[in-house]
Amino acid sequence: MSETLEYADRTFELIGYGFAVPAFAIFAALGVYVLESVVYGTIMGVFAGGGTVLYAPWRLRLSAVQKESDETVPFAAAVRRAGGNAQLAMLGQGLYLGAFAMFTIAFVFAGPNLLVGLAVAVPIAVFAPYVGSTLIERTSHE
Incomplete structure (x- = not known):
């Protein structure tokens, strides 16, 4: 892997952690106030913050792949080029949705x-990544 790609991956990870801190704080504050x-607020915050750490870097890589291409990139090709672990990203999205479900x-x-x-929250955190991963896998085999 080239230094530029490693730098970009590390940057996306750091941005993910940066997004996770306010996500945790917001849901924890909602629970407390x-x-x-x-x-309850702390657990919602852990769901939201943990989900953000897993989802945000992958989504940023996916956006970068789509932006750097001159032509329209099909979703399946963008997922392959983005790299990372799509299943973990979908788990992160499920955790974040679980935090919303707990609040609701x-x-x-x-x-x-x-x-x-x-x-x-737990079934949502498990079911959402299952559906997301299945859809991503189906689109990548087309």
């Missing part, structure tokens, strides 16, 4: 219930 539960479900039950929140 809106839902009035430090534990707290309003349905008129307050944060950790067991119910996790019972909703």
